[in-house]
Amino acid sequence: MDKSTILRLLHSALSLGAANVKRRIVRFRQKADYERFLSEWSRFGNSAKLVRHLPSIHGFSLPIAQDLLASSACADIWVENDPLLTVHNTAFKSVSREKGIPWGVQEIKAPLAWSMTTGHRVKVGIIDTGVDFSHPDLKHSLGRGINLLSRGSLPHDDNGHGTHIAGTIAAANQVHGMIGVAPRATVYPVKAFDHNGSAFVSDIVLGIDWCVRNKMDIVNMSFGMKTRSKSLLTAVTNAYNAGVIIVASSGNDGKRKSIDYPARYPQTIAVGATNRLRRIAPFSNRGTFIDVYAPGDKILSSWLRGKYHEMSGTSMATSHVSGAIALLLAHRPGLSPAEIKAVVKRSMLPLRGTKAPRVAGELDVMQMLQTGDRR
Structure with missing residues (x-):
């Protein structure tokens, strides 16, 4: 040329x-x-x-x-x-106050694991809309991260989605607020999405690159798109080969045979959503591409200006899985992305109302730790 x-x-x-x-x-x-x-x-x-x-x-x-x-x-x-990607949530509503352990964190049995592991020293990159740095439930859990939309600024959240994801993964305010799945993990907000919850694929590629260079253990990707992107696949593959575990949401279209990218790439852990009845949530994509299901319906977590919101979506399910993997990595450091994925898939509990043996099950932290110990 x-x-x-x-x-x-x-x-x-x-x-x-x-x-x-x-x-x-x-x-x-x-x-x-x-x-x-x-x-x-x-x-x-x-x-x-x-x-x-x-x-x-x-x-x-x-x-x-x-x-x-x-x-x-x-x-x-x-x-x-x-193209533009969007974050994976459906409905949300404001909640006046939240104390204690949200139902999804209880459901996956995370509290039973806290005597053995709390996610200490595990680094979780959240490629999302940023985080509310002033939220009392998050201030002990946050690394600086990066703002890809305004390089000189902190990755402040102007949407709310990223703050909600961060709370489920690692909120740590036992006395006055809520507890996330891995309360001593450190989350690093990577702001690639704007106030509308939209980002270009190139923003995601830059976010993944930042996570690899800054040695994140896990990357939470609660977003997706319908079309394949070679550039995004290359970035995901680079991260996978560097030992970074990528957890991605499957999408909220209620599809039975298809899920969104990047969750559809085999280098990621693809997450679907369940409800309180331990059934697949009606909005969740499902099928053979799903690796694991986790609570994603009416999930309460942190929000902007120190508040709390209830949200539904495979985004919310994905944050439970990222937190659970942080617990496993703190307990068993050094497991590769392939080993982590194998542990997750071997330690799921069967879903209610599903008889097919090929259907993925629901996340179970205690089973994960036991399976990890046998490796």
């Missing part, structure tokens, strides 16, 4: 007034072309801030006009859309 082609791509990114300009992820067939593009891009300085560098996949996200895509200029690159 010659210099003029690279400059055409960069100029395309700067001319957003053109028709049919979509954000796309570009990856180069030749490493030398990637390095040449990187060099030219760096010379543009702030004027090229609409171009996002994705170093872990040797790519860039940038707006490209449709007419440029159809030209020979793109023969030496792979191009895919950089």
